[in-house]
Amino acid sequence: MIIQTLSKIPFWQKVLAGFALGILTGVVLGESATVLKPLGDLFIAAIKMLVAPLVLCAIVVSITSLGSSSNLKRLSFKTLALFMLTGTLASLIGLAVGSSFDMGGTMQLASTEVRERVVPGFAQVLLDMIPVNPFASLTNGKVLQIIVFAALVGIAINAVGEKAEPLKKVFDAGAEVMFQLTRMVLKLTPIGVFGLMAWVVGEYGLSTLLPLGKFIIAIYVAALIHIVFVYGGLVKFAARLSPVQFFRKAMPAQLVAFSTASSFGTLPVTTKCAESMGVSKRYSAFVLPMGATMNMDGCGGIYPAIAAIFIAQIYGIPLDMTDYMLIAVTATVASVGTAGVPGSAMVMLTVTLGVVGLPLEGIAFIAAIDRVIDMIRTCTNVTGDMMTAVVVGNSEGELDRERFYNTEEDKVIADNA
DSSP, X not given: OHHHHHHTSOHHHHHHHHHHHHHHHHHHHGGGGGGGHHHHHHHHHHHHHHHHHHHHHHHHHHHHHHOSHHHHHHHHHHHHXXXXXXXXXXXXXXXXXXXXSXXXXXXXXXXXXXXXXXXXXXHHHHHHXXXXXXXXXXXXXXXXXXXXXXXXXXXXXXXXXXXXXXXHHHHHHHHHHHHHHHHHHGGGHHHHHHHHHHXXXXXXXXXXXXXXXXXXXXXXXXXXXXXXXXXXHIIIIISOOOHHHHHHHHHHHHHHHHHHOOHHHHHHHHHHHHHHTTBOHHHHHHHHHHHHHHOOIIXXXXXXXXXXXXXXXXTTOOOOHHHHHHHHHHHHHHXXXXXXXXXXXXXXXXXXXXXXXXXXXXXXXXXXXXXXXXXXXXXXXXXXXXXHHHHHHXXXXXXXXXXXXXXXXXXXXXXXX
């Protein structure tokens, strides 16, 4: 009886319930709630298990389905152009919000030595995209290399034509198997979200976050402005669709992204949400893995801009217009190629601080609350991926507008309940 009742509850409501109960448990139990972390670890491990084979099969199938090279080039150009546009707007919003907050106050930083991370140059980034050993890339989960290899395989299959049809069918079957496995794993989502949120709240607590409250608020305010006005505005005015409907269907992926702080970890849920919005499988399989690697408005745009201003304030270092321009340009460009896993934004912040000449020691202090900030950063990134799928998909006839406005719970997501 209870199982039948639970099975009728929509998937997003289960995720929301797990999210709320996790926060409540963390507040009530305090540090004792950290014992629930293995529930979240189990969920993340199961999701990570899917990522490499799912991305490989999905990208190959996506490119072979797109067919003509002209369609592929046009889709790629529009997708990348929108990534850069929203990245630029994200960095500008970060600068505006960060400048309007007095985040430093009377705060004094302890002297902490921080080793500067080695950040590869642009040429090295391009070289690192090419997998020397594709099987090693799959084993090590190097998603950007997997995407490049899968794209090349898909293009080659299209070029070979009929002789490559058996291999194309293998990838088609592999994609269907991975989609089914994804549906099975996603049943753990409410439990995983519950465990992760209970651990985060129990580990950090409100008292730990209080000294950095203004910094956290600034990040969250900028992210919410970007999500609501930039993403919502593009859905409304570029795609001529309802932003309310978009955010309603995006909520499951947003909650998972917020709790896991991993764009790649959220990828299976993001894919299902995009499909529930009417985005075709072939385009969602193309844009979402690419977005999880390259579309980092939260990590590469908003966060470095506000963090640079915050560190400048607490060290008493004035910033001029040239510094702001350098921060905006660096934050936008550095976001391309950021790995969609927890903690990667620290590398982007190192780049930004180095360009402006701010002390890297400030990173150590921010790192104490990075997990809390990483949650909203990732939520922003994932929402941007879904927005791009909807806006570009609509312009290219890869969006079912009737399904987008379907008010009933989408079967693809409800099956995971």
